[in-house]
Amino acid sequence: MTARANAAPAIDMRNVSKRFQTEAGPVDALRPTDLTIAPGEIVGLLGFSGAGKSTLLRLMNMLETPTTGVVQVAGADLTSLGEAPLRRQRRKIGMIFQLFNLLSHETALGNVAFALRVAGVGRRERRERAREALKVVGLEDKVDAYPAQLSGGQRQRVAIARALVNEPDVLLCDEATSALDPHTSLSILRFLKRLNAERGTTIVIVTHDIKVADYVCQRCAIMQDGAIREWIDMSDPRPASPLGQFFLETAKGWTDETVLPDGSA
Amino acid sequence: MFDALVQYGDLLQKAIWETLLMVGITMGVAIIVGGPLGLVLYLTGRGGLMERRWFNEVLGYAVNALRSFPFIILLVILIPVTRFLVGTSIGPRAAAVGLSVAAIPFFARLVEQSLRDVPRGVVDAAISAGASYAQIVRLVLLPEAMPALVSSLTITAISFIAYSAVAGAIGAGGIGDLAIRYGYYRFETEVMIWCVIVMFVLVQLTQWLGSWAARAVDKR
Numbered sequence: 001m002t003a004r005a006n007a008a009p010a011i012d013m014r015n016v017s018k019r020f021q022t023e024a025g026p027v028d029a030l031r032p033t034d035l036t037i038a039p040g041e042i043v044g045l046l047g048f049s050g051a052g053k054s055t056l057l058r059l060m061n062m063l064e065t066p067t068t069g070v071v072q073v074a075g076a077d078l079t080s081l082g083e084a085p086l087r088r089q090r091r092k093i094g095m096i097f098q099l100f101n102l103l104s105h106e107t108a109l110g111n112v113a114f115a116l117r118v119a120g121v122g123r124r125e126r127r128e129r130a131r132e133a134l135k136v137v138g139l140e141d142k143v144d145a146y147p148a149q150l151s152g153g154q155r156q157r158v159a160i161a162r163a164l165v166n167e168p169d170v171l172l173c174d175e176a177t178s179a180l181d182p183h184t185s186l187s188i189l190r191f192l193k194r195l196n197a198e199r200g201t202t203i204v205i206v207t208h209d210i211k212v213a214d215y216v217c218q219r220c221a222i223m224q225d226g227a228i229r230e231w232i233d234m235s236d237p238r239p240a241s242p243l244g245q246f247f248l249e250t251a252k253g254w255t256d257e258t259v260l261p262d263g264s265a
Numbered sequence: 266m267f268d269a270l271v272q273y274g275d276l277l278q279k280a281i282w283e284t285l286l287m288v289g290i291t292m293g294v295a296i297i298v299g300g301p302l303g304l305v306l307y308l309t310g311r312g313g314l315m316e317r318r319w320f321n322e323v324l325g326y327a328v329n330a331l332r333s334f335p336f337i338i339l340l341v342i343l344i345p346v347t348r349f350l351v352g353t354s355i356g357p358r359a360a361a362v363g364l365s366v367a368a369i370p371f372f373a374r375l376v377e378q379s380l381r382d383v384p385r386g387v388v389d390a391a392i393s394a395g396a397s398y399a400q401i402v403r404l405v406l407l408p409e410a411m412p413a414l415v416s417s418l419t420i421t422a423i424s425f426i427a428y429s430a431v432a433g434a435i436g437a438g439g440i441g442d443l444a445i446r447y448g449y450y451r452f453e454t455e456v457m458i459w460c461v462i463v464m465f466v467l468v469q470l471t472q473w474l475g476s477w478a479a480r481a482v483d484k485r
Contacts, residue, residue: 061393083397090395101390104485105408114404118396146484162394172393 303376
């Protein structure tokens with residue numbers, strides 16, 4: 001860890017913003033934001049719906065193109081890369097999603113092998129490596145199952161195997177456990193923690209669930225209205241903003257005295 | 266009733282082949298031209314992978330314009346083109362020109378809609394895995410939309426079996442032609458009834474085949 005602390009950041013964003021043009025006019029999904037994440041960190045982006053956390057995450061692999069700013073991830077400036085180099089760089093940045101986003105016409109093996117197929121890995125090798133990745137997530141017996149035949153937790157494991165098969169430096173998680181029941185969520189989160197401990201994978205987790213952030217993350221950005229309001233160290237959380245305090249209360253359990261983030265009781 | 270079948274059996278058989286030829290050519294052109302056109306409409310449309318608003322608008326208007334022609338008028342307008350391509354304006358091959366021109370935008374819109382129904386998140390996952398646009402089309406969009414594409418093909422085939430009968434009005438040949446010339450102009454009601462029965466069977470067979478194929482490719 002000490003060696004890594006001096007290394008270049010896993011993610012470095014400077015003055016990054018995102019403005020969407022809608023029928024109703026421009027919407028600032030993300031106001032100009034700076035953010036640095038060190039290799040091996042697990043960082044949470046916490047906020048309510050529409051706070052801009054998913055937009056911020058999707059900027060980290062250029063699923064969204066920033067309106068302004070520079071996005072450096074895994075040692076390259078994504079905003080200055082051409083299309084082919086950007087695609088290669090994306091293999092170093094895995095991503096998983098709330099609704100898993102698996103290919104319905106491919107088996108578990110086919111879904112994981114997809115990430116290797118687009119990288120030009122030969123059929124035999126990609127089947128072997130995909131099988132290995134499915135073993136890592138505990139699905140060695142579901143290799144030939146289609147997503148429709150799998151439970152939500154199993155589907156997310158397939159998606160994780162797909163994200164990890166290229167051995168990424170960074171894993172982006174967009175509400176990855178929001179559609180799962182609590183015990184499945186916990187087992188997925190444990191897996192992410194283990195992944196971080198064993199491989200040193202940098203993990204960024206978008207969630208509106210403070211329990212997720214509390215259990216997995218080392219620090220959290222509290223987001224609201226397209227901006228990071230404050231950073232919270234999860235080992236010693238002392239939120240200053242009403243929103244941060246509300247989240248902390250939520251982690252401890254709501255009471256009749258819990259104050260809502262807008263100040264109302 | 267069966268006397269008519271004996272008497273006109275050969276004509277009916279010829280008409281069936283002519284209808285199959287017309288619809289076959291039409292479906293071939295619909296797939297080869299209409300399919301890619303639908304893909305382009307989808308890719309350049311709002312929120313598409315290669316969004317080009319102006320291009321998409323113009324293309325959309327062109328497709329709609331073609332679709333607004335009453336079919337029989339389209340056939341008449343296309344007569345010079347048909348003469349140029351086939352050398353004649355009557356017969357099943359000539360009718361296939363008009364049918365194909367009508368089928369291209371029809372199928373294209375169905376393809377566009379089928380692709381639109383592929384969840385955006387699946388495309389996001391492919392992009393984040395480092396897939397190129399060509400790979401996304403080939404490995405994600407087309408296979409994921411395949412059940413819907415097969416259904417679109419079935420709908421197109423059945424619609425154009427019916428359209429091919431309309432083309433009979435301008436001497437296309439085929440079952441519709443037979444029904445008009447013998448059943449209507451010569452008051453041979455039994456021929457008319459047999460024509461309707463044959464059309465019914467063709468449509469049913471197409472639907473069965475289409476539904477079976479759609480189920481076979483659907484893993485959801």
